[in-house]
Amino acid sequence: MKLVVTVVGQDRVGIIAGVTSVLADNEVNVISINQTILDGIFNMIMMCEVSDSADLSIIQKDLKAEGERLGVQILAQNAAIFLSMHRVG
DSSP: OOEEEEEEEOOOTHHHHHHHHHHTTTTTTEEEEEEETTTTTTEEEEEEETTTOHHHHHHHHHHHHHHHHHHHEEEEEEHHHHHHHHOOO
């Protein structure tokens, strides 16, 4: 299963390290990553892969906890659902 992981919040040291540590702990593989900082606001989107047997709710819970620790919002969604929700036309 592919996941879309988004991170938004005030820029600070350790955001990427914190997010990728949680993903690695949950055996999530990062396929691609794009991040930027606009006027002090950190914005990152990652495309990831995880086994079909993985429990998405546990990954989401762990990322939410890490987001609270870092002061950012982290969302993980099934890529198929994310893409169908954001399809234009």
